Every structure is written in structure tokens, then in C-alpha cells.
Amino acid sequence: MGADLNTEVGNRIRQRRALVKMDQAALASRLDVPVSVVQGWESGSGAQPLDLTGLADVATALSTSIADLVPAPEDDLTDGVRLQLPDEDSSIVGSRGGVDYYVYRCLVRSPSVPMLIPLVVDVLVDDRERAEFNGGHAGHEFIYVMEGSVHMQWGDEAAPKTADLPTGASIYISPYVSHTFTALDGRNARLLAVNF
Amino acid sequence: MGADLNTEVGNRIRQRRALVKMDQAALASRLDVPVSVVQGWESGSGAQPLDLTGLADVATALSTSIADLVPAPEDDLTDGVRLQLPDEDSSIVGSRGGVDYYVYRCLVRSPSVPMLIPLVVDVLVDDRERAEFNGGHAGHEFIYVMEGSVHMQWGDEAAPKTADLPTGASIYISPYVSHTFTALDGRNARLLAVNF
Amino acid sequence: MGADLNTEVGNRIRQRRALVKMDQAALASRLDVPVSVVQGWESGSGAQPLDLTGLADVATALSTSIADLVPAPEDDLTDGVRLQLPDEDSSIVGSRGGVDYYVYRCLVRSPSVPMLIPLVVDVLVDDRERAEFNGGHAGHEFIYVMEGSVHMQWGDEAAPKTADLPTGASIYISPYVSHTFTALDGRNARLLAVNF
Amino acid sequence: MGADLNTEVGNRIRQRRALVKMDQAALASRLDVPVSVVQGWESGSGAQPLDLTGLADVATALSTSIADLVPAPEDDLTDGVRLQLPDEDSSIVGSRGGVDYYVYRCLVRSPSVPMLIPLVVDVLVDDRERAEFNGGHAGHEFIYVMEGSVHMQWGDEAAPKTADLPTGASIYISPYVSHTFTALDGRNARLLAVNF
Numbered sequence: 001m002g003a004d005l006n007t008e009v010g011n012r013i014r015q016r017r018a019l020v021k022m023d024q025a026a027l028a029s030r031l032d033v034p035v036s037v038v039q040g041w042e043s044g045s046g047a048q049p050l051d052l053t054g055l056a057d058v059a060t061a062l063s064t065s066i067a068d069l070v071p072a073p074e075d076d077l078t079d080g081v082r083l084q085l086p087d088e089d090s091s092i093v094g095s096r097g098g099v100d101y102y103v104y105r106c107l108v109r110s111p112s113v114p115m116l117i118p119l120v121v122d123v124l125v126d127d128r129e130r131a132e133f134n135g136g137h138a139g140h141e142f143i144y145v146m147e148g149s150v151h152m153q154w155g156d157e158a159a160p161k162t163a164d165l166p167t168g169a170s171i172y173i174s175p176y177v178s179h180t181f182t183a184l185d186g187r188n189a190r191l192l193a194v195n196f
Numbered sequence: 197m198g199a200d201l202n203t204e205v206g207n208r209i210r211q212r213r214a215l216v217k218m219d220q221a222a223l224a225s226r227l228d229v230p231v232s233v234v235q236g237w238e239s240g241s242g243a244q245p246l247d248l249t250g251l252a253d254v255a256t257a258l259s260t261s262i263a264d265l266v267p268a269p270e271d272d273l274t275d276g277v278r279l280q281l282p283d284e285d286s287s288i289v290g291s292r293g294g295v296d297y298y299v300y301r302c303l304v305r306s307p308s309v310p311m312l313i314p315l316v317v318d319v320l321v322d323d324r325e326r327a328e329f330n331g332g333h334a335g336h337e338f339i340y341v342m343e344g345s346v347h348m349q350w351g352d353e354a355a356p357k358t359a360d361l362p363t364g365a366s367i368y369i370s371p372y373v374s375h376t377f378t379a380l381d382g383r384n385a386r387l388l389a390v391n392f
Numbered sequence: 393m394g395a396d397l398n399t400e401v402g403n404r405i406r407q408r409r410a411l412v413k414m415d416q417a418a419l420a421s422r423l424d425v426p427v428s429v430v431q432g433w434e435s436g437s438g439a440q441p442l443d444l445t446g447l448a449d450v451a452t453a454l455s456t457s458i459a460d461l462v463p464a465p466e467d468d469l470t471d472g473v474r475l476q477l478p479d480e481d482s483s484i485v486g487s488r489g490g491v492d493y494y495v496y497r498c499l500v501r502s503p504s505v506p507m508l509i510p511l512v513v514d515v516l517v518d519d520r521e522r523a524e525f526n527g528g529h530a531g532h533e534f535i536y537v538m539e540g541s542v543h544m545q546w547g548d549e550a551a552p553k554t555a556d557l558p559t560g561a562s563i564y565i566s567p568y569v570s571h572t573f574t575a576l577d578g579r580n581a582r583l584l585a586v587n588f
Numbered sequence: 589m590g591a592d593l594n595t596e597v598g599n600r601i602r603q604r605r606a607l608v609k610m611d612q613a614a615l616a617s618r619l620d621v622p623v624s625v626v627q628g629w630e631s632g633s634g635a636q637p638l639d640l641t642g643l644a645d646v647a648t649a650l651s652t653s654i655a656d657l658v659p660a661p662e663d664d665l666t667d668g669v670r671l672q673l674p675d676e677d678s679s680i681v682g683s684r685g686g687v688d689y690y691v692y693r694c695l696v697r698s699p700s701v702p703m704l705i706p707l708v709v710d711v712l713v714d715d716r717e718r719a720e721f722n723g724g725h726a727g728h729e730f731i732y733v734m735e736g737s738v739h740m741q742w743g744d745e746a747a748p749k750t751a752d753l754p755t756g757a758s759i760y761i762s763p764y765v766s767h768t769f770t771a772l773d774g775r776n777a778r779l780l781a782v783n784f
Binding site: 481557 | 665666667668669670671672673674677695696697698700701704706708728730732734740742743744749751753754755756757758759760761762764765767780782784
């Protein structure tokens with residue numbers, strides 16, 4: 001572990017231990033380690049570093065989860081804002097069933113708000129017989145049709161709801177609703193998709 | 197109150213009353229009304245309708261808030277999805293200091309997800325001396341520069357952070373961070389802004 | 393509505409309307425009322441009071457729920473604390489199937505923390521054949537056996553889990569887990585139950 | 589890491605990576621490791637185990653936090669319930685300023701609900717001049733006076749609010765409100781304190 005991470009984890013172990021009214025000796029006894037090891041963890045000395053399994057054991061002994069003992073996400077914002085210029089976007093081709101289906105361009109993200117995943121999505125396929133549903137995902141989704149037109153299908157794959165949507169249409173999709181888009185009018189379409 | 201609303205509020209009063217182990221007579225006594233009035237509320241008969249002040253009194257007597265006694269938002273989704281076509285968008289001109297500053301085009305919204313407020317924003321002003329900060333607002337904001345370029349200012353109005361952002365740039369803005377946009381290059385710019 | 397409630401609801405309508413970029417005229421038009429009525433609501437004048445049905449309509453027009461437009465619970469705390477003396481406790485007898493089963497003594501509550509419902513429960517029945525399950529309820533529950541001993545049954549009523557618990561035993565029950573207690577050893581038992 | 593933990597963390601890395609539309613090669617490139625290492629993590633093979641620093645780097649590369657990539661707390665409940673018998677309680681003496689002040693007896697806890705920390709607290713000190721405030725803590729607190737009487741002080745230590753509370757009194761304390769108890773009437777007092 002890096003020094004800061006050691007220190008932060010050590011502080012969180014100490015605070016949780018105090019909250020559940022356990023002293024260092026009692027925690028050491030539960031984990032079958034010398035009390036000096038617990039002291040080392042809490043001081044963040046790094047002399048006897050905790051790996052993930054060790055941290056899972058500490059969490060169980062303190063009636064909590066690993067997530068409660070690790071640092072909050074790092075803030076990478078500048079006065080509350082994060083910017084991304086177009087040449088910083090990364091792209092990836094999404095294939096389904098061996099066919100290049102979507103190109104995703106990844107827009108600004110931040111560990112401070114991990115549920116925000118904004119994408120520009122180019123829809124490459126216009127054969128709706130080949131549409132593959134995505135199975136849905138956690139989180140809400142907002143979509144705006146930036147260019148072209150799309151055919152949207154959603155819900156039960158065997159008997160989906162459908163809609164044709166022109167440039168400028170906007171869509172809200174609930175968590176875990178499976179959906180798919182294909183292009184209309186013989187040309188690619190472009191969506192802006194914001195997962196949140 | 198409409199019949200359904202009466203019934204729903206009545207059910208919620210009954211459930212909360214049972215949860216806090218109060219009988220109808222005790223609730224009536226606290227509110228200084230006949231027990232038949234409490235029975236009427238809970239049955240949703242509408243014979244002695246509750247106005248907001250009355251409901252506030254019931255909420256206080258049951259150690260809760262009005263919000264706990266009124267229905268959840270109506271679901272206006274179709275299998276988890278809501279669509280809005282461009283000709284259904286409403287528009288409004290936002291003026292600041294007597295100058296038309298932004299045109300907002302309001303995209304899809306739903307009471308099921310009230311924090312989602314997506315807008316297409318045309319930025320009409322290019323004189324950054326006239327930029328007026330918005331003071332920030334609750335909720336996160338994602339912005340994508342759809343057309344043109346913008347000058348963004350944010351944070352402390354007396355000494356703001358600034359950035360020039362071309363088409364394709366994307367931005368995350370934390371809750372309550374004051375910000376403003378002006379157009380660059382002598383022509384209007386267009387943003388897609390998603391509050392969530 | 394009382395004056396303060398009028399004002400608070402009016403402020404919340406104005407703020408929500410601004411957030412969704414709707415002007416007073418647009419809201420009035422959607423609701424088919426004169427714009428002066430909207431102005432009256434927002435000023436909290438009480439000249440044209442909103443009842444619950446009216447407020448539900450306003451909420452729908454603003455893509456939100458009634459709960460978003462009514463005040464937060466009143467704070468009845470003194471520097472963050474609320475006390476209740478024993479002679480302020482109210483009591484109620486809980487009957488199941490025509491038998492007096494529990495006596496509930498209601499301890500301190502506050503609208504600031506409506507999920508907190510602490511009770512002293514006297515268990516009057518010792519015939520476990522007559523035990524009636526409560527069906528479970530929202531919220532977590534912590535129980536401490538203050539006096540006597542109890543037989544606890546929980547889960548599937550047809551084939552419940554069971555345990556005999558002496559004075560000093562402590563129990564955590566998850567939300568919506570149905571459960572019931574009967575006294576052991578031929579005398580009443582007393583529980584402290586904290587729903588949270 | 590244990591095999592199960594390896595597998596769980598691997599699955600979570602794969603799911604997050606798919607969500608942010610990054611392929612294994614892109615993640616490997618960002619972290620400057622061979623793609624085979626990323627494959628090893630995701631398969632949970634444990635061949636190249638992740639320590640906490642490594643996991644922090646993976647989290648940053650995927651715009652999230654460590655907590656998002658580690659397992660949820662283990663469920664130690666039996667059909668939604670956890671019991672603790674009195675002889676399983678652990679005890680600890682809490683000292684303040686070199687004086688034994690409280691004896692804490694720790695009641696049932698569960699990683700499934702880590703905010704629940706119930707305690708029986710024996711109050712050993714009756715000299716209110718020696719009362720030491722605890723500084724407050726995260727989480728709500730409910731207290732019931734089981735035996736004896738207590739003098740409670742809370743809020744601003746220099747000018748605290750005070751109350752004398754007999755057996756049977758109940759108290760709600762908001763998060764981060766500093767408080768202290770001393771015994772009254774020349775004998776120890778006993779509290780049941782439920783942090784939640």
C-alpha cells in the first residue's frame with residue numbers, strides 16, 4: 001500500500017474499532033495476531049501490510065464491510081468541475097454477435113460521481129432483425145438523438161415495444177430495462193447517452 | 197381531493213398510525229376531532245376532506261412529515277421508458293439583467309425521476325463582461341458542447357476559474373457550483389445540459 | 393393552509409418551476425387557470441388555496457411529486473436532542489385474534505427521524521400455539537429482552553425458525569421478516585424494541 | 589486474497605470495465621501492465637494478486653472507488669435474523685481522563701447493518717464536574733434509562749443543555765451532537781444505547 005492509503009485505512013480501522021467499543025487487544029485476539037500488528041495497521045506504518053483478505057477479516061471482526069474501511073473516491077475536480085476536451089475522449093467499438101454494432105466515444109467521468117457515464121454512440125447497424133438487446137443495466141439512462149433517426153426496441157425481447165425516433169427526440173430508460181437501437185433511413189445515427 | 201388520492205392518503209395515515217401503535221381514538225384526541233373524522237380520513241370517503249394544514253397536523257401527531265402521507269409520484273412510463281418527440285419540446289427564453297441570454301428547449305422528463313432535467317441550451321450572448329452566474333443549483337450537471345464554442349466561468353464570481361471549450365467538449369459540474377457560459381467566435385453556441 | 397405552510401409550498405412551487413425552465417404563464421396554461429392564480433400560490437397569499445388534488449396537479453405539471461412541494465418535517469429537537477419522561481409515554485394494548493397479546497409503551501419519537509419507533513413491549517401470551525405472526529414491516533428492528541424469557545418464531549409461518557431467549561439476549565430483525573414472541577416460564581416478559 | 593474474494597473482485601472489475609466501455613487492453617495500457625495481468629485479475633486466478641494500492645489504481649482507471657470493487661458485507665443472518673445470547677456479549681471499560689467512566693456491554697451486531705451498534709452502558713461516575721463530552725459521532729442514537737437516574741449534558745461544552753432523567757426516560761440524539769452522562773442519587777445507572 002502507498003503511505004497515504006496505509007494511513008487512511010489505519011485511521012478507518014481505529015475509528016470503527018472505537019465505535020464498536022473494542023480495544024486493540026480484543027481485535028488482535030479475534031484475529032489471532034499480536035497486538036503490535038493491530039497497532040501497526042492503525043498507525044499506517046506499513047510494516048505488516050494488509051492485503052485484501054486480511055482487510056476482509058478485519059472488517060468481519062468489526063461487523064462491517066471492506067468498503068467501510070477504504071478511502072472515499074479521490075476528488076479529481078477543479079473547484080467542483082471536471083472538463084474533457086474532444087481529443088481526450090477514448091473510443092471503443094462494441095460488437096454483438098460478431099458484428100460491429102456501436103462505436104462508443106467516452107466523455108467526461110469522475111470517481112467523485114461514478115454513476116455518471118456519458119457516451120456518444122454511433123449506431124452502425126440498420127438491420128433490425130440483427131438487433132441485440134443489452135439486457136439492461138443498473139442506473140438510469142437519458143438519450144438524445146443527435147443525428148439521423150433510430151428504431152428503438154425495449155422490454156420483453158420476444159415481444160418488444162418499439163418506436164421510430166427522429167433527430168432531436170429524447171428518451172428516458174429506467175434501470176434494468178433491456179433495450180437496443182438500430183439506424184433508420186440507410187445511414188448511421190448518433191446518440192448522446194448519459195447513464196446516471 | 198380526487199377519490200384515488202383520498203384513498204391513498206387514507207391508507208397511508210392508517211399504516212403510519214399502526215406503525216406507531218396509536219389507535220384511532222388516540223389520534224382523534226390528539227387532533228381534537230371526533231373519532232368518526234379519523235375514520236372518514238382513513239376510509240378515503242372524502243366526507244371531511246383534509247386540506248394541507250390538516251394533513252400537516254396529522255403528520256405531526258404521527259411523528260412524521262406530510263411527504264410520508266402523500267402518494268409517490270405517478271408512473272407515466274411505458275414498460276420503463278418515456279419518449280418525447282422534438283415537436284413536443286417546450287421552449288423558454290431565459291433573460292438575465294434584461295438581456296436574452298439563453299434559449300432553453302426542454303427535453304423528456306418524468307415524475308418517476310424528478311431530478312432528471314435535460315435541456316438543449318442555445319447560448320445567445322458572447323460578451324463575457326455581461327456573463328451572469330446562476331448561483332448553482334441542487335443536483336449534478338453534465339454538459340456537452342453540441343455546436344460552436346463556449347467560454348465557461350465557474351466558482352467564485354469575483355475570481356472565477358475559466359475555460360474555452362470547443363464542440364465535443366464535455367463537462368461535469370458539482371451541485372451548488374455557480375457557473376455561466378458565453379459564446380465564442382461571434383456566433384451562437386448550443387449545449388446539451390443534463391441535470392440529474 | 394396556515395400562512396407559513398402557504399408560503400413554504402409557494403416557494404417550493406416557484407423553485408421547481410424555475411428548475412424545469414417553465415414560466416408562470418406556461419404553468420397556468422397547463423393547468424388551465426389564470427396566471428394570477430399561479431402568482432397567488434407562489435406568493436403564499438392563500439387567496440386561492442391549493443387543496444391536495446390541486447397540489448397533485450401542480451406536481452404532475454412540474455414533473456415531480458407532491459412530496460417534493462411540501463415542507464420537510466418540523467424539527468422539534470432542542471440542540472439536536474429530544475427527551476421523553478416516563479409519564480409522557482402513551483400505551484396501547486395490541487390484540488390479535490381477539491386476545492390481548494402485547495402492551496406497547498411508546499417511547500420518544502420525532503418527525504426529524506420518522507423511522508425511529510422505540511417501544512417497551514409487554515408480552516402477555518405464553519401459549520405458542522396462539523402465536524400470530526406480524527407479517528413483517530418496513531425498517532430494521534433491534535430487540536433487547538429486558539425481563540423474563542421469550543420464545544421467538546420468525547420467517548415462514550408454516551415452518552418457522554425458533555429460539556428461546558433469556559433476559560439480556562439481543563436480536564436484529566431484517567425488514568419484512570415476519571416474527572412473533574410468546575412468553576416463557578409462565579410469566580410475562582418485557583422487550584425493548586427499536587424500529588429504525 | 590482468498591479464492592472467493594479474488595473471484596468477486598475480478599467480477600466487479602470486469603463489470604465496471606464493461607460499464608465504462610473500456611476493453612482489457614485499454615485498462616492494461618492505462619495501468620502499464622501486460623493485458624495478461626488484467627485477464628488474471630478478472631478471472632480471479634490469484635496468480636498476480638492485487639493488493640490495496642493496486643486496487644486503488646484500478647479504481648482510479650475505471651473512474652470509481654475501491655469500495656465499488658470489493659464485495660458487499662457478508663450476510664451472517666439466519667432467515668433475516670441474528671441473535672446474541674448474554675454470555676456472548678463482550679465487555680469493555682471506557683476510561684476518560686484516567687477514570688473508569690462507563691462499562692460497555694456489546695449486544696448483537698451484523699455486517700449486514702453496520703450502522704447498528706447496540707450497547708448496555710453502566711454509568712460509573714456521579715461527579716458531573718468530571719463529565720467528559722464524547723464529541724458526538726456519526727449516526728443517530730436512541731437511549732433508554734434502564735436502571736437508576738442520570739444527569740445528561742449535551743451540545744456546547746462550555747454552556748451545555750442539561751436534564752435529569754429517571755428510569756424509563758427515553759432520548760433521541762442527532763448525529764454529531766456531543767453528550768455525556770453521569771449517575772445521580774449516589775448509585776450507578778444503566779442505559780441501553782442503540783446507535784443506528
